[in-house]
Amino acid sequence: MSRVRVATWNINSVRLRIDQVARFVAESGTDVLCLQEIKCLEDQFPRNAFAEMGLPHLKVAGQKGWHGVAIASRLPIEQSQTFDACKLGHARCVSARVAGVDVQNFYIPAGGDVPDRVLNPKFDHKMDFYARLTETARGLDQSRPLLMCGDFNIAPSEYDVWNHRYMSKVVSHTPVEVETLNRLQAAGGFADVIRDAFPEPQKLASWWSYRAQDFRKSNRGLRLDHIWTSPGLTPAVVAGSATIHEPVRAWEQPSDHCPITVDLDV
Template sequence: MLRIATWNINSVRLRVDHVARFVAEATPDVLCLQEIKCTADQFPRAAFEAMGLPHLRVGGQKGWHGVAIASRRPIADGPPLDVCREGHARCVSAMVEGVEIQNFYIPAGGDVPDRKLNPKFDHKLDFYERLTAEMATRDRQRPLVLAGDFNIAPGENDVWNHRYMSKIVSHTPLEVETLRRLQAAGGFADVVREQIPEPVKLASWWSYRAADFRKSNRGLRLDHLWTSPGLTPAVAKGSARIHDDVRAWERPSDHAPVTMDLDV
């Protein structure tokens, strides 16, 4: 069994104790992190070795962005992807137990959902278009996981209010369509939503603006684990989980970890 977790940690150095606690409690074999907000040489490698995740691939950037994959099991380099036109550290890959893992921190897209008026939104859609073109060339039977903060909540029950959020970046019809094209290009399974079908409301992100995130309950499901057709049969039934309890920890990330198990 291979347990894979994805988590936008919002500064790995600031929250390394949170990571250690989560790893101890949830026992992931592979942890995909986003927004590590440090360069590769600043990454707290010793702490990850101590928590039993000594095998690392880190794509770092000073002060912003940054992604990492940490594993209990030996890892090899995965195929690199050139999908970020700005050269940000937003993608890192690895091979673990024969499974290719691509970990993404996809651009949020700013506030205005218009490609011509908002370069950040254009960058977000360009990132998706490049990734979609890449996935359309892949062998669907190759074991592949797409993980990370995709910054799009696709379904009506992946946002706290569909009508309101349809006008807000992260759930606009154009973004949802863009995400669906990527999913279709590789025949990917959205593991969490397949195991917890609609109309159940799901979220993995809640704004810091609310003192009590559960009370305000204005969440979005931005964090995803997708599997290729060749890997989807290996996903353990009932294993997908959003660890929303972690969002209630002291000084948390605004994202909760998401996990699934693979029978590989």
């Protein structure tokens, strides 16, 4: 048995923030790093930099200027069937098997501004993405060691948003989205390891808008980034290990998201 630290982080351009990635990996001791919004093609991904930081094993799904996801690992990775739920063919899903764990990394669509599938094609895309993932989750063997993570673009609880009443009318926390996320979680029996580590009513966030000069002072955060484990993996979660790395959001030229991590004994 070995201990593996898994992180997920919407980096909002991996090439722009490669020095921050290296700093985070060094300071956090991350073994498996799942990135979203890498915003580059696969042949533009800074592979040498990841090798130098000790994460030479890579799975990358890139797209020019938009989206893109990647998994970087200290440990060797094996192929895994990706839960590709994007009907538009965007680079939003990537997977790998690491230390016997199936890691599925997602950048789920934000959904635009209007929470209406008919009026807003972006919101329809988001809901369709979740419907496809939920159908996949229903067919899974729940004893399989599976970790699902990434930027899910939904804050599920009133304690995952800065203002529940206001945000209930804003895409990312509308009732239909919360119900959709809960349906996916129930379909796979997934544990929300961050919320389980920090029970309600504690407020949690992993994203803060760039519009605020001081994100801590404005304190308008949302918990959009998640790590979920299947029933077959949840017993491997190390108690007390789940962490939201909020200080990273205060680094120079940061992503608007901060990383979250969890340790597994596998």
